Amino acid sequence: MPNTYNLIATSIVGSGGAASMDFTIIPATYTDLLVKISARSADSGTDIAIQFNGSTSTVYKITRLYGTGSGTPTSNNNASATSLINNMVTQPSYTASTFGNGEIYITNYASSNAKSVSIDGVTENNATASFATFTAGLWSPATQAAITSIKLISDGGNFAQHSTAYLYGISNS
Amino acid sequence: MAAGSTYTPISTTTLGSAQNTVVFNSFSGYTDLVIVTNVKSTSTENMSMIFNSDTGSNYSRTIITGNGSTATNDRQTSVTSIGTDYNGYFDGIDFNQAKIIQIMNYSNSTKYKTCLIRSNRAQSGTDAIVGLWRNTNAITSITLGANSLNFAVGSTFTIYGIVAA
Numbered sequence: 424m425p426n427t428y429n430l431i432a433t434s435i436v437g438s439g440g441a442a443s444m445d446f447t448i449i450p451a452t453y454t455d456l457l458v459k460i461s462a463r464s465a466d467s468g469t470d471i472a473i474q475f476n477g478s479t480s481t482v483y484k485i486t487r488l489y490g491t492g493s494g495t496p497t498s499n500n501n502a503s504a505t506s507l508i509n510n511m512v513t514q515p516s517y518t519a520s521t522f523g524n525g526e527i528y529i530t531n532y533a534s535s536n537a538k539s540v541s542i543d544g545v546t547e548n549n550a551t552a553s554f555a556t557f558t559a560g561l562w563s564p565a566t567q568a569a570i571t572s573i574k575l576i577s578d579g580g581n582f583a584q585h586s587t588a589y590l591y592g593i594s595n596s
Numbered sequence: 597m598a599a600g601s602t603y604t605p606i607s608t609t610t611l612g613s614a615q616n617t618v619v620f621n622s623f624s625g626y627t628d629l630v631i632v633t634n635v636k637s638t639s640t641e642n643m644s645m646i647f648n649s650d651t652g653s654n655y656s657r658t659i660i661t662g663n664g665s666t667a668t669n670d671r672q673t674s675v676t677s678i679g680t681d682y683n684g685y686f687d688g689i690d691f692n693q694a695k696i697i698q699i700m701n702y703s704n705s706t707k708y709k710t711c712l713i714r715s716n717r718a719q720s721g722t723d724a725i726v727g728l729w730r731n732t733n734a735i736t737s738i739t740l741g742a743n744s745l746n747f748a749v750g751s752t753f754t755i756y757g758i759v760a761a
Contacts, residue, residue: 498662
Protein backbone atom coordinates (compact mmCIF):
# COMPACT_ATOMS: atom_id res chain seq x y z
CA MET A 424 0.00 0.00 0.00
CA PRO A 425 1.60 3.31 -0.98
CA ASN A 426 2.58 5.73 1.70
CA THR A 427 1.02 8.94 0.43
CA TYR A 428 0.23 10.93 3.54
CA ASN A 429 3.68 11.86 4.74
CA LEU A 430 4.89 14.09 7.52
CA ILE A 431 7.25 16.59 5.90
CA ALA A 432 8.11 18.76 8.88
CA THR A 433 7.10 19.74 12.40
CA SER A 434 7.19 23.07 14.19
CA ILE A 435 6.85 23.10 17.98
CA VAL A 436 7.05 26.37 19.88
CA GLY A 437 9.36 26.26 22.87
CA SER A 438 9.54 28.30 26.03
CA GLY A 439 9.61 32.00 25.33
CA GLY A 440 7.20 31.67 22.42
CA ALA A 441 7.76 32.39 18.74
CA ALA A 442 6.42 35.00 16.33
CA SER A 443 5.94 32.44 13.60
CA MET A 444 6.06 28.78 12.73
CA ASP A 445 7.91 28.23 9.48
CA PHE A 446 8.29 25.48 6.93
CA THR A 447 11.17 26.45 4.71
CA ILE A 448 11.93 23.35 2.68
CA ILE A 449 8.94 21.89 0.85
CA PRO A 450 9.73 19.49 -1.97
CA ALA A 451 7.58 19.59 -5.11
CA THR A 452 7.05 15.84 -5.03
CA TYR A 453 3.53 15.75 -3.62
CA THR A 454 0.14 16.69 -5.04
CA ASP A 455 -1.40 18.56 -2.11
CA LEU A 456 -0.20 19.96 1.21
CA LEU A 457 -1.95 19.80 4.56
CA VAL A 458 -1.02 21.71 7.72
CA LYS A 459 -2.50 20.71 11.07
CA ILE A 460 -2.26 23.40 13.74
CA SER A 461 -2.72 23.63 17.49
CA ALA A 462 -2.04 27.19 18.62
CA ARG A 463 -2.35 29.64 21.46
CA SER A 464 -1.10 33.21 21.55
CA ALA A 465 1.22 34.43 24.28
CA ASP A 466 0.02 37.99 23.74
CA SER A 467 -3.22 38.76 21.94
CA GLY A 468 -4.99 38.10 18.70
CA THR A 469 -6.81 35.01 17.50
CA ASP A 470 -5.77 34.83 13.85
CA ILE A 471 -3.02 33.11 11.97
CA ALA A 472 -1.65 34.84 8.90
CA ILE A 473 -0.38 32.46 6.23
CA GLN A 474 2.20 33.48 3.65
CA PHE A 475 3.81 31.46 0.87
CA ASN A 476 7.35 31.76 -0.48
CA GLY A 477 7.97 34.91 1.54
CA SER A 478 5.36 36.78 -0.46
CA THR A 479 4.04 39.80 1.45
CA SER A 480 2.44 41.74 -1.38
CA THR A 481 -1.28 42.07 -1.99
CA VAL A 482 -1.65 38.90 -4.02
CA TYR A 483 -3.83 36.94 -1.62
CA LYS A 484 -7.62 36.71 -1.74
CA ILE A 485 -9.82 35.44 1.07
CA THR A 486 -13.49 34.91 1.70
CA ARG A 487 -14.38 33.99 5.27
CA LEU A 488 -17.39 32.57 7.03
CA TYR A 489 -17.51 32.41 10.79
CA GLY A 490 -19.73 32.04 13.80
CA THR A 491 -19.11 32.95 17.40
CA GLY A 492 -21.77 30.88 19.09
CA SER A 493 -24.42 33.58 19.11
CA GLY A 494 -26.18 35.74 16.59
CA THR A 495 -26.00 35.38 12.83
CA PRO A 496 -22.84 34.02 11.23
CA THR A 497 -20.71 36.54 9.36
CA SER A 498 -18.99 36.52 6.00
CA ASN A 499 -16.37 38.96 4.80
CA ASN A 500 -13.63 39.09 2.21
CA ASN A 501 -10.45 40.79 1.13
CA ALA A 502 -9.42 40.67 -2.52
CA SER A 503 -6.06 42.37 -1.94
CA ALA A 504 -4.69 40.86 1.22
CA THR A 505 -1.04 40.47 2.15
CA SER A 506 -1.66 37.02 3.56
CA LEU A 507 -4.33 34.43 4.02
CA ILE A 508 -5.84 34.72 7.46
CA ASN A 509 -8.01 32.51 9.62
CA ASN A 510 -9.10 32.47 13.23
CA MET A 511 -7.63 29.44 15.01
CA VAL A 512 -5.61 30.79 17.95
CA THR A 513 -6.69 31.09 21.56
CA GLN A 514 -5.25 33.97 23.55
CA PRO A 515 -4.38 34.60 27.22
CA SER A 516 -7.86 35.89 28.01
CA TYR A 517 -9.30 32.55 26.89
CA THR A 518 -9.69 29.58 29.21
CA ALA A 519 -6.30 28.32 30.36
CA SER A 520 -4.79 25.32 28.60
CA THR A 521 -7.09 25.63 25.60
CA PHE A 522 -5.46 25.75 22.19
CA GLY A 523 -7.14 26.64 18.93
CA ASN A 524 -7.12 24.05 16.17
CA GLY A 525 -6.94 24.45 12.44
CA GLU A 526 -6.36 22.75 9.15
CA ILE A 527 -4.97 24.26 5.96
CA TYR A 528 -5.42 22.23 2.78
CA ILE A 529 -3.54 23.44 -0.31
CA THR A 530 -4.49 21.78 -3.59
CA ASN A 531 -2.03 21.34 -6.45
CA TYR A 532 0.60 23.43 -4.66
CA ALA A 533 3.25 22.75 -7.29
CA SER A 534 1.11 23.60 -10.31
CA SER A 535 1.48 26.62 -12.58
CA ASN A 536 -1.97 27.90 -11.58
CA ALA A 537 -2.92 30.14 -8.68
CA LYS A 538 -3.01 28.16 -5.44
CA SER A 539 -6.41 27.46 -3.89
CA VAL A 540 -6.61 26.85 -0.17
CA SER A 541 -9.30 25.50 2.15
CA ILE A 542 -8.91 26.56 5.77
CA ASP A 543 -10.89 25.55 8.87
CA GLY A 544 -10.27 26.82 12.38
CA VAL A 545 -11.85 26.70 15.82
CA THR A 546 -11.14 28.29 19.19
CA GLU A 547 -13.57 26.48 21.44
CA ASN A 548 -12.73 27.20 25.10
CA ASN A 549 -15.90 26.76 27.15
CA ALA A 550 -16.50 30.50 27.29
CA THR A 551 -18.44 33.15 25.44
CA ALA A 552 -15.58 34.07 23.12
CA SER A 553 -15.03 31.29 20.64
CA PHE A 554 -14.98 31.07 16.88
CA ALA A 555 -15.58 28.52 14.15
CA THR A 556 -14.19 29.85 10.89
CA PHE A 557 -14.12 28.60 7.31
CA THR A 558 -11.99 30.36 4.74
CA ALA A 559 -11.53 30.10 1.00
CA GLY A 560 -8.07 31.34 0.14
CA LEU A 561 -6.12 32.05 -3.02
CA TRP A 562 -2.49 32.94 -3.62
CA SER A 563 -2.06 34.42 -7.07
CA PRO A 564 1.30 36.15 -7.54
CA ALA A 565 2.19 37.82 -10.83
CA THR A 566 4.40 34.87 -11.67
CA GLN A 567 2.90 31.59 -10.55
CA ALA A 568 5.27 29.31 -8.70
CA ALA A 569 5.29 26.12 -6.69
CA ILE A 570 4.94 26.69 -2.98
CA THR A 571 8.32 26.02 -1.42
CA SER A 572 7.83 27.62 1.99
CA ILE A 573 4.98 28.41 4.36
CA LYS A 574 5.06 30.98 7.14
CA LEU A 575 2.43 30.91 9.90
CA ILE A 576 2.35 34.19 11.80
CA SER A 577 0.56 34.93 15.06
CA ASP A 578 -1.27 38.17 14.40
CA GLY A 579 -1.11 39.33 17.99
CA GLY A 580 2.51 38.79 18.94
CA ASN A 581 4.02 35.43 19.77
CA PHE A 582 2.67 31.93 19.70
CA ALA A 583 2.68 30.45 23.19
CA GLN A 584 4.81 27.51 24.18
CA HIS A 585 3.44 24.12 23.08
CA SER A 586 1.82 25.52 19.96
CA THR A 587 2.42 23.09 17.10
CA ALA A 588 2.13 22.85 13.34
CA TYR A 589 2.58 19.70 11.30
CA LEU A 590 3.06 19.77 7.55
CA TYR A 591 1.99 16.74 5.51
CA GLY A 592 2.43 15.97 1.86
CA ILE A 593 -0.31 14.05 0.05
CA SER A 594 0.37 12.25 -3.23
CA ASN A 595 -2.29 11.13 -5.66
CA SER A 596 -0.22 8.18 -6.85
CA MET B 597 -7.23 11.53 10.01
CA ALA B 598 -4.85 8.64 10.10
CA ALA B 599 -1.41 9.02 8.61
CA GLY B 600 0.76 6.88 6.42
CA SER B 601 -0.43 3.76 4.71
CA THR B 602 -4.10 4.09 5.63
CA TYR B 603 -4.55 7.06 3.31
CA THR B 604 -4.30 5.58 -0.13
CA PRO B 605 -4.72 7.24 -3.52
CA ILE B 606 -7.18 5.13 -5.48
CA SER B 607 -7.31 7.02 -8.73
CA THR B 608 -6.87 10.42 -10.31
CA THR B 609 -8.57 11.81 -13.36
CA THR B 610 -7.09 14.79 -15.18
CA LEU B 611 -9.35 15.69 -18.04
CA GLY B 612 -7.80 15.67 -21.49
CA SER B 613 -11.08 16.70 -23.03
CA ALA B 614 -14.10 18.51 -21.65
CA GLN B 615 -16.76 16.25 -20.24
CA ASN B 616 -19.97 16.53 -18.28
CA THR B 617 -19.34 13.90 -15.62
CA VAL B 618 -16.51 12.07 -13.92
CA VAL B 619 -17.19 8.65 -12.43
CA PHE B 620 -15.30 6.71 -9.77
CA ASN B 621 -16.38 3.09 -9.62
CA SER B 622 -13.51 1.06 -8.25
CA PHE B 623 -12.79 1.64 -4.57
CA SER B 624 -13.38 -1.47 -2.50
CA GLY B 625 -11.71 -2.34 0.80
CA TYR B 626 -11.71 0.99 2.60
CA THR B 627 -13.68 2.50 5.47
CA ASP B 628 -14.05 6.09 4.31
CA LEU B 629 -13.41 7.96 1.09
CA VAL B 630 -11.99 11.42 0.39
CA ILE B 631 -12.33 13.19 -2.96
CA VAL B 632 -10.29 16.30 -3.81
CA THR B 633 -11.08 18.35 -6.92
CA ASN B 634 -9.75 21.40 -8.75
CA VAL B 635 -12.04 22.20 -11.64
CA LYS B 636 -12.97 24.79 -14.20
CA SER B 637 -15.67 25.05 -16.84
CA THR B 638 -16.88 27.55 -19.40
CA SER B 639 -19.00 29.54 -17.00
CA THR B 640 -20.32 29.56 -13.46
CA GLU B 641 -21.87 26.30 -12.33
CA ASN B 642 -22.26 23.96 -9.36
CA MET B 643 -20.97 20.42 -9.04
CA SER B 644 -23.48 17.66 -8.34
CA MET B 645 -22.82 14.24 -6.85
CA ILE B 646 -24.83 11.04 -7.02
CA PHE B 647 -24.12 7.50 -5.85
CA ASN B 648 -24.66 4.21 -7.67
CA SER B 649 -26.25 6.10 -10.60
CA ASP B 650 -29.30 6.75 -8.43
CA THR B 651 -31.15 9.72 -9.92
CA GLY B 652 -34.17 9.43 -7.65
CA SER B 653 -35.17 12.03 -5.11
CA ASN B 654 -33.14 10.31 -2.43
CA TYR B 655 -30.69 13.02 -1.45
CA SER B 656 -30.65 15.96 0.90
CA ARG B 657 -28.16 18.55 2.06
CA THR B 658 -27.76 21.30 4.61
CA ILE B 659 -25.31 24.09 3.99
CA ILE B 660 -23.79 27.11 5.65
CA THR B 661 -22.13 29.47 3.24
CA GLY B 662 -20.63 32.92 2.90
CA ASN B 663 -20.01 35.08 -0.16
CA GLY B 664 -17.87 37.73 1.46
CA SER B 665 -20.72 39.92 2.61
CA THR B 666 -23.57 37.62 3.61
CA ALA B 667 -23.67 34.35 5.53
CA THR B 668 -26.64 32.11 4.89
CA ASN B 669 -28.07 28.67 5.55
CA ASP B 670 -29.81 26.55 2.99
CA ARG B 671 -31.41 23.13 2.94
CA GLN B 672 -32.64 20.91 0.15
CA THR B 673 -34.61 17.74 0.83
CA SER B 674 -35.68 14.93 -1.48
CA VAL B 675 -33.58 16.15 -4.37
CA THR B 676 -32.00 14.12 -7.15
CA SER B 677 -28.37 14.83 -6.27
CA ILE B 678 -26.18 16.41 -3.62
CA GLY B 679 -25.14 19.91 -4.60
CA THR B 680 -21.51 20.05 -3.51
CA ASP B 681 -21.17 23.81 -3.54
CA TYR B 682 -23.12 27.05 -3.35
CA ASN B 683 -20.99 30.20 -3.24
CA GLY B 684 -17.85 28.12 -3.59
CA TYR B 685 -18.78 27.21 -7.15
CA PHE B 686 -16.52 26.71 -10.15
CA ASP B 687 -16.43 29.06 -13.11
CA GLY B 688 -14.99 29.58 -16.56
CA ILE B 689 -12.06 31.78 -15.60
CA ASP B 690 -9.77 29.76 -13.39
CA PHE B 691 -9.06 26.53 -11.52
CA ASN B 692 -9.48 28.25 -8.19
CA GLN B 693 -12.23 26.06 -6.80
CA ALA B 694 -10.80 23.71 -4.18
CA LYS B 695 -13.19 21.07 -2.92
CA ILE B 696 -12.77 18.29 -0.37
CA ILE B 697 -15.49 15.65 0.00
CA GLN B 698 -15.41 13.12 2.85
CA ILE B 699 -17.74 10.11 2.59
CA MET B 700 -18.01 8.11 5.78
CA ASN B 701 -18.70 4.37 6.06
CA TYR B 702 -19.47 4.21 2.37
CA SER B 703 -19.76 0.41 2.30
CA ASN B 704 -21.85 -0.03 5.43
CA SER B 705 -25.05 -1.89 4.61
CA THR B 706 -27.17 -0.80 7.57
CA LYS B 707 -27.10 2.98 7.40
CA TYR B 708 -27.79 5.83 5.04
CA LYS B 709 -24.66 7.49 3.72
CA THR B 710 -23.48 10.88 4.95
CA CYS B 711 -20.79 13.11 3.49
CA LEU B 712 -19.07 16.29 4.59
CA ILE B 713 -18.00 18.80 1.97
CA ARG B 714 -15.85 21.91 2.01
CA SER B 715 -15.96 23.89 -1.20
CA ASN B 716 -13.98 27.06 -1.78
CA ARG B 717 -13.38 29.68 -4.38
CA ALA B 718 -11.82 32.74 -2.82
CA GLN B 719 -13.37 35.14 -5.34
CA SER B 720 -16.92 33.92 -4.76
CA GLY B 721 -17.35 32.18 -1.42
CA THR B 722 -16.83 29.30 0.93
CA ASP B 723 -19.23 26.47 1.81
CA ALA B 724 -19.55 23.83 4.51
CA ILE B 725 -22.07 21.17 3.53
CA VAL B 726 -23.47 17.94 4.91
CA GLY B 727 -25.08 15.63 2.38
CA LEU B 728 -27.18 12.52 2.80
CA TRP B 729 -28.11 9.64 0.50
CA ARG B 730 -31.08 7.76 1.87
CA ASN B 731 -29.98 4.30 0.86
CA THR B 732 -28.35 1.48 2.83
CA ASN B 733 -26.58 -0.06 -0.14
CA ALA B 734 -22.82 0.12 -0.26
CA ILE B 735 -21.64 2.91 -2.50
CA THR B 736 -20.07 1.35 -5.56
CA SER B 737 -19.91 4.35 -7.85
CA ILE B 738 -19.68 8.12 -7.43
CA THR B 739 -20.62 10.46 -10.24
CA LEU B 740 -19.54 14.08 -10.14
CA GLY B 741 -21.40 16.24 -12.62
CA ALA B 742 -21.04 19.73 -14.07
CA ASN B 743 -24.82 19.98 -14.54
CA SER B 744 -25.52 22.13 -17.61
CA LEU B 745 -21.84 22.54 -18.53
CA ASN B 746 -18.70 20.46 -19.00
CA PHE B 747 -15.66 20.26 -16.79
CA ALA B 748 -12.78 21.84 -18.68
CA VAL B 749 -9.56 20.26 -19.85
CA GLY B 750 -7.09 20.17 -16.97
CA SER B 751 -9.69 19.70 -14.26
CA THR B 752 -8.43 17.21 -11.65
CA PHE B 753 -10.35 14.70 -9.55
CA THR B 754 -8.65 12.42 -7.03
CA ILE B 755 -10.20 9.83 -4.74
CA TYR B 756 -8.44 8.48 -1.64
CA GLY B 757 -9.37 5.55 0.56
CA ILE B 758 -8.99 5.51 4.33
CA VAL B 759 -8.80 2.25 6.25
CA ALA B 760 -9.88 2.15 9.88
CA ALA B 761 -7.46 -0.59 10.80
